[in-house]
Amino acid sequence: MATEDVKLIGSWASVFVMRAKIALHLKSISYEFLQETFGSKSELLLKSNPVHKKMPVLIHADKPVCESNIIVQYIDEAWNSSGPSILPSHPYDRAIARFWAAYIDDQWFISLRSILTAQGEEEKKASIAQVEERTELLEKAFNDCSKGKPFFNGDHIGYLDIALGSFLGWWRVVELDANHKFLDETKTPSLAKWAERFCDDPAVKPIMPEITKLAEFARKLFPKPQA
Amino acid sequence: MANEVILLDFWPSMFGMRTRIALREKGVEFEYREEDLRNKSPLLLQMNPIHKKIPVLIHNGKPVNESIIQVQYIDEVWSHKNPILPSDPYQRAQARFWADFIDKKLYDAQRKVWATKGEEQEAGKKDFIEILKTLESELGDKPYFGGDDFGYVDIALIGFYTWFPAYEKFANFSIESEVPKLIAWVKKCLQRESVAKSLPDPEKVTEFVSELRKKFVPE
Numbered sequence: 001m002a003t004e005d006v007k008l009i010g011s012w013a014s015v016f017v018m019r020a021k022i023a024l025h026l027k028s029i030s031y032e033f034l035q036e037t038f039g040s041k042s043e044l045l046l047k048s049n050p051v052h053k054k055m056p057v058l059i060h061a062d063k064p065v066c067e068s069n070i071i072v073q074y075i076d077e078a079w080n081s082s083g084p085s086i087l088p089s090h091p092y093d094r095a096i097a098r099f100w101a102a103y104i105d106d107q108w109f110i111s112l113r114s115i116l117t118a119q120g121e122e123e124k125k126a127s128i129a130q131v132e133e134r135t136e137l138l139e140k141a142f143n144d145c146s147k148g149k150p151f152f153n154g155d156h157i158g159y160l161d162i163a164l165g166s167f168l169g170w171w172r173v174v175e176l177d178a179n180h181k182f183l184d185e186t187k188t189p190s191l192a193k194w195a196e197r198f199c200d201d202p203a204v205k206p207i208m209p210e211i212t213k214l215a216e217f218a219r220k221l222f223p224k225p226q227a
Numbered sequence: 228m229a230n231e232v233i234l235l236d237f238w239p240s241m242f243g244m245r246t247r248i249a250l251r252e253k254g255v256e257f258e259y260r261e262e263d264l265r266n267k268s269p270l271l272l273q274m275n276p277i278h279k280k281i282p283v284l285i286h287n288g289k290p291v292n293e294s295i296i297q298v299q300y301i302d303e304v305w306s307h308k309n310p311i312l313p314s315d316p317y318q319r320a321q322a323r324f325w326a327d328f329i330d331k332k333l334y335d336a337q338r339k340v341w342a343t344k345g346e347e348q349e350a351g352k353k354d355f356i357e358i359l360k361t362l363e364s365e366l367g368d369k370p371y372f373g374g375d376d377f378g379y380v381d382i383a384l385i386g387f388y389t390w391f392p393a394y395e396k397f398a399n400f401s402i403e404s405e406v407p408k409l410i411a412w413v414k415k416c417l418q419r420e421s422v423a424k425s426l427p428d429p430e431k432v433t434e435f436v437s438e439l440r441k442k443f444v445p446e
């Protein structure tokens with residue numbers, strides 16, 4: 001088991017940083033959290049991720065790992081003898097988990113974010129409809145992947161749970177902003193229950209940001225145009 | 228059950244090339260099926276309903292989609308020879324990072340090079356060269372991206388080479404003069420049987436891109 005120095009560069013509000021945090025918690029790894037200042041990028045961040053200049057960056061024994069999903073896989077592999085497995089064990093299940101994690105980042109998240117950046121009601125409605133459609137696919141994916149168990153990964157939270165679950169705080173903020181519920185017992189019964197279980201998980205509960213704090217931060221990041 | 232492997236693909240696709248190479252690296256027998264992208268087969272639509280794209284790898288009736296995911300899948304299922312990802316977790320993270328970089332940056336940049344003209348094309352060409360230079364710098368003096376052994380990042384990148392003459396033709400520049408070390412790496416990869424068998428003739432690709440360009444840049 002690796003016991004060297006572990007640092008995580010990030011921000012309390014970032015979905016992608018949260019993924020790394022959950023993985024570290026799952027494996028009971030102690031780490032130093034280096035909070036970036038909003039509006040500027042630290043020298044360490046720029047030095048550790050010169051290509052993208054983005055957070056999160058995991059620094060393990062002075063070696064940086066970038067990109068949230070890659071960090072999660074790294075944590076699973078570097079600390080493979082501690083804590084539960086984050087990736088499923090069967091290659092086919094791993095391929096499916098990777099597929100949906102990529103879908104979440106490349107398609108689902110883009111439409112979720114476009115609700116916050118929408119100019120005018122028409123654009124907002126279109127984005128909402130798109131998120132509805134894409135969330136339906138995730139509901140089906142959950143049923144297929146979980147096979148009746150509590151999480152995408154089965155009995156314990158894993159890669160795909162982390163990929164989607166990290167969005168739950170922001171998702172709630174978007175629901176409030178758009179005055180539209182995406183996760184509910186009638187439309188998305190499986191995901192609605194999964195969301196509660198995910199947020200209650202001991203690896204997640206202590207680090208899920210408060211919705212009111214996030215909503216305030218969202219107003220800073222996505223200011224509304226003056227009427 | 229015997230291993231039945233089908234690959235739904237489109238011959239000039241740099242993504243399909245990745246999966247072809249990976250299968251050949253592992254010595255896996257597979258049935259290659261050419262798709263007409265203007266008339267997608269029912270099998271393609273059934274096996275990749277979300278994206279409706281090639282390549283689609285069908286292993287014993289079950290689909291695996293997205294080329295980079297297919298390459299990892301092939302490496303994990305046929306783990307007995309020619310490892311594609313290294314075994315060290317940090318090296319694996321680096322390999323994944325660079326394959327992801329190629330997917331995030333190179334495709335969009337190269338598209339501007341052949342599918343646009345004027346200022347937009349010039350800007351695309353600049354980006355494209357910059358990205359290749361970053362990759363060349365990452366390669367450094369190593370024989371392959373992962374070091375001594377041909378692997379994941381090499382597989383992720385090499386297919387784009389077949390489109391290089393097309394880029395050079397339509398944007399009027401020489402890639403070798405910009406990134407000579409990268410071209411040397413290309414030549415080394417081409418000596419590998421799995422690569423030589425999986426890549427189409429770049430001249431044929433240029434003809435194909437020529438036709439395609441007419442749709443985007445009416446002359």
